Amino acid sequence: MTDIRSSRIECLDGLRALAAIWVLVGHCLLLTGWRVPIVGEPDLGVDLFIMLSGFLMVFHYQLRQDKEPWQRPGTWLKFWTRRYFRIAPLFYVMLLLALALGPYLYGSRIIIDDFLSRSHQAPERYLDSGPKNIVAHLTFLFGLLPGFAYRTPLPDWSLGLEMQFYAAFPAIMLLVRRFDWIRSAGLVAAVGCIIVFALGRLSVHFPMPSFLALKMQIFLCGMLLAGVVHQSQPRPILYLALALLLAALPFGGDYGLGKLLVREALVAGFFALVLYRMLPGAAGRLARAIAVTLSNRFFHLMGELSFSIYLIHLLVLQPVAAFVISQYGHGLAAPLRFAIVVAIVLPTVTLLSWVTYNLIEVPGQKAGRFVVRRFGRKGGAPALESIKRSA
Template sequence: MAEARSSRIECLDGLRALAAIWVLVGHCLLLTGWHIPILGEPDLGVDLFIMLSGFLMVFHYQLRQDKEPWQRPETWLKFWTRRYFRIAPLFYVMLFLALALGPYLYDSRMVIDEFLLRSPQASQRYLDSGLKNIGAHLLFLFGLVPNFAYRTPLPDWSLGLEMQFYAMFPAIMLLVRRLDWIWSAILVGAIGSTIVFVVGLLSIRFPMPSFLPLKMQIFLCGMLLAGVVHQRQKRPILYLTLALLLAALPFGGKYGLGKLLVREALVLGFFALVLYRMLPGMAGAVARKIATTLANRFFHLMGELSFSIYLIHLLVLQPVAAFVITQFGHDLTAPLRFAIVVLVVLPTVCLLSWITYNLIEIPGQKMGRFVVQRFGRTPALETTPAE
């Protein structure tokens, strides 16, 4: 099929963009006191990001596997180098900016929490500039330690989670080569679930699901979809059924019937948009229209900016929301308060993201490619910013 030979799937840019905007708008709703079902749940947007990450890692692995077989240790090093330089440069800049602005951001958050009659945020999340906290974040180990997993003003808990996934990814792919996709996904999901159960017995609590076993099942959903794309004899219904079962595992965040249904819908929608050529009649036509729309120039640009949007938005949102609350208080309704904040925050964050994408992300990715080509035994394939 055409998509099996392509180095690009139409809908991915748009889905990355939608996930970033979902998280931003969800946080705007939470910090202005207005509630809209589903949209006001930014953790679901993070789940979409996680599924996309699982898909992309497998998809690009499959494109490279002939020239960079995973049986070679240098392939692992190339993979880790690419991923490090994709994530680390912008994260390090935003980390030190967030720590420098910590007291100001903490004051802003206190204004918001007091106005909305919520329990105040822990001060150490904004004010801990200690060497242990900084070191744990520079080494991307913070997600493994409950005390450091949620200890900066950034939404970076998911980056620690992502780095854990990258660390385990080569081993998972070697397992897939040995057992096939279905049995590998079942085994990895079972191991993750067992670890979560043991961690619970030990009364270890993570403030956010920053520990890989808590979200491994969501990564597996995206990985299973990518596994379908490159198979000659495709079994999408079997893979989709397993992905739906994995997404229903009751851990890795707040769970209820509503969130369960949304997560299942995300899996179904993701499969439909990527595999729309397999859908019959009107369903295939509608999915194709959505997928191609998500590939247009606007969504491509927003997809490229999605990582910057995700990292930057809280640094802008909290001061803006606090300012609006301080100036207008209860004179504004919650919907109007939300509208004003979004109208200020969204374009500001997009502009800052465009700047950081060009000044930090692109040079970082080029550096990663240079390191791979300079020290790798074989020239690395060119990667795209969407990877």
């Protein structure tokens, strides 16, 4: 059996980049009225992000488990601190900007919806700057509350979902330590299904799948893949079969046959790119070539900018699409309208993302590492004193 354990997975940067570009291009298609199958479904790009998140959390847990054992609550605190400082600084800045621009963005969206003969967006999504909405978002509790889960101009519903996953992650990993990956994933998925069923019976509806139970099965797909990577005797076919089954659960978004097949392809493709060393012959060589390509300098940079691209793009896209529509209307065919919007939005968002990454994300991550080091010193001081006394 080929050893697949590694501290680096080549394709991850590229997959993050592709997920961000997929979401951006998908929204460009939706807001310019050009229908393109698969690419025009940005929720599938979000599913790829979710799968990547599940993979990365387990992968880094496995790399750190000797130095930071998860039986210690201090490890949980370090994990939550790192994730908070990875997400919160940029989100808070973009949240304040989005709320300030809310009326302008709402006007842009009305132009788009009228042109495409669609129902108007709920005005509170753009115009609610009240303290309840702000507090719900600053505390990341909005994803738990149907009335606040989709109430800003940002695509931030997935951030509330992500924070819920981080909150549950230590407990899930302790469950895996107690049992094994297959039984633990099955149990977590079963609990999620029960919760979703209960929500339906209680007529609780989330406007977007911002509640963890609605997307836990997609997180588990990535987690199962990472569970294979560091095993001495991996069982990839069994893990892949369970992941494919989980991805087919019919909740957490639109689940027609086409989207089901794409989600299954995402799971299978993700497995192939990460585990290409285990694939035979030409299949392994092809998967390796793709994985290596996805690790080149361009994809590495775009992967680093992916979070900024995801958060920023709608703030730029909606005014640009509204401007192109108001200036040219039906004088442009939908493909040309889309091409003009993408030609403006993609480089603009990429440049803004590079700025925010360097000015906000990188300092935020450094602040998180500083806080973790401080926790580590404080946590280690009593033990050190005890050693000195015993000596």
